Amino acid sequence: MNSLRSPADEAEARAIQDELRTRVVLDEPGPPPGTGLVTGVDVAYDDERDVVAAAAVVLDAATLTVVEEATAVGRVAFPYVPGLLAFRELPTVLAALESLSADPGLVVCDGYGQAHPRRFGLASHLGVVTGLATIGVAKNPFTFTYEQPGPRRGAESPLLAGTGEEVGRALRTQDGVKPVFVSVGHRVSLDNACAHTLRLAPDFRLPESTRAADTLCRRALRDAIGAGFGTTT
DNA sequence: GCGACAG
DNA sequence: ATCTTGTCGC
Numbered sequence: 001m002n003s004l005r006s007p008a009d010e011a012e013a014r015a016i017q018d019e020l021r022t023r024v025v026l027d028e029p030g031p032p033p034g035t036g037l038v039t040g041v042d043v044a045y046d047d048e049r050d051v052v053a054a055a056a057v058v059l060d061a062a063t064l065t066v067v068e069e070a071t072a073v074g075r076v077a078f079p080y081v082p083g084l085l086a087f088r089e090l091p092t093v094l095a096a097l098e099s100l101s102a103d104p105g106l107v108v109c110d111g112y113g114q115a116h117p118r119r120f121g122l123a124s125h126l127g128v129v130t131g132l133a134t135i136g137v138a139k140n141p142f143t144f145t146y147e148q149p150g151p152r153r154g155a156e157s158p159l160l161a162g163t164g165e166e167v168g169r170a171l172r173t174q175d176g177v178k179p180v181f182v183s184v185g186h187r188v189s190l191d192n193a194c195a196h197t198l199r200l201a202p203d204f205r206l207p208e209s210t211r212a213a214d215t216l217c218r219r220a221l222r223d224a225i226g227a228g229f230g231t232t233t
Numbered sequence: 234g235c236g237a238c239a240g
Numbered sequence: 241a242t243c244t245t246g247t248c249g250c
Contacts, residue, residue: 042240043240043241044241044242045240045241045242046242047241047242080239080240080241081238082237082238082239082240083238083239085239085240088240089240110239110240111239111240112239115239116239117238121239122239122240136239138239138240139239139240140238140239140240141239142237142238142239143237143238143239181239
């Protein structure tokens with residue numbers, strides 16, 4: 001019953017996405033910004049040794065202080081293929097999330113949710129398999145187009161698919177700095193996803209949840225390799 | 234058909 | 241994602 005078992009090929013991976021996509025919930029507003037817990041997840045790789053490390057960092061949404069941290073290390077189970085990132089990243093992310101004692105609350109992913117060729121990026125995938133509220137905050141617009149938002153923090157503009165539909169939003173989190181690209185994952189509205197992202201990024205371009213998870217998974221990877229993980233003998 | 238393309 | 245020092249600025 002694990003929807004993240006490694007697909008045999010890309011065609012099977014796409015078929016899994018098409019099936020799971022029918023379970024995405026897009027008509028819930030999600031948790032109110034600034035309350036409860038927010039969890040950032042991220043992964044780091046050692047391609048040479050085929051090792052991947054994931055981190056989940058739980059923050060208090062009001063103060064952005066760390067409540068709990070968890071990591072997991074494993075073998076890379078799927079290559080990087082644009083549009084199929086979930087199969088590469090999520091198995092280890094799930095392991096990290098499952099070892100948390102706290103309820104993750106809203107999960108913030110590095111990448112996309114609805115802003116995806118088949119409207120099922122890793123944030124939506126993670127939401128469907130866990131039932132958690134999720135959003136995606138990416139550093140690049142992928143294949144989508146957008147008008148430059150205003151120069152001030154908080155300015156935003158629609159992220160558009162070729163069909164003209166709004167699949168996410170370009171959101172300026174810092175004055176005069178390149179925007180981030182926010183999209184809905186599961187059980188959160190786009191307005192709320194952007195409001196959460198802005199609150200999570202008071203001082204830097206990226207959300208504190210993402211920054212904390214990024215730092216932690218890199219350290220976990222270094223520690224794991226230092227301890228011999230991935231060594232053949 | 235070929236390239237581009239989240240991390 | 242990853243390869244990666246020193247340096248400019250608050």
